[in-house]
Amino acid sequence: MSQTTAILDAFAAQLKNTFGQQLAVELFPEKPSGYRLNHPRGAILVAFGNSKFGEPEALDAVFQQRNMTIPLTLVFRQLNGRDGVITYLDAIRDCLTGWYPPHCDNACRPVDEVFIGQVAGLWQYTQRFAIRATQLQQAGFGG
Numbered sequence: 001m002s003q004t005t006a007i008l009d010a011f012a013a014q015l016k017n018t019f020g021q022q023l024a025v026e027l028f029p030e031k032p033s034g035y036r037l038n039h040p041r042g043a044i045l046v047a048f049g050n051s052k053f054g055e056p057e058a059l060d061a062v063f064q065q066r067n068m069t070i071p072l073t074l075v076f077r078q079l080n081g082r083d084g085v086i087t088y089l090d091a092i093r094d095c096l097t098g099w100y101p102p103h104c105d106n107a108c109r110p111v112d113e114v115f116i117g118q119v120a121g122l123w124q125y126t127q128r129f130a131i132r133a134t135q136l137q138q139a140g141f142g143g
Contacts, residue, residue: 042076
């Protein structure tokens, strides 16, 4: 399993462990335009956002910091109140802040939260988290 896939699966598992009785937790759909919210309250969709790599830290092999952003898309039927997306923004942030995904040497930390809009009666927000892993040169590749 790739490092990125393992991290995404771990995010989904962490969120399911905490919110699985309350919300749907899924990987971001292959065809977002065809996504249908089937849960009565809402869903957390986990995606890979980007990686930025630091300068190599060794002269004889590639060893770099991999700073990653993991965006969550929240799709909810309600904006405010106990079952609303605003309440869950706080709960999800509390769940992930300080948690260590696999392959990471820094704890998960929030980056930003942005209102996407309301589409077909569903409230949508994105919540992005930063993590840091290490990129290593694989044996047998390179010079």
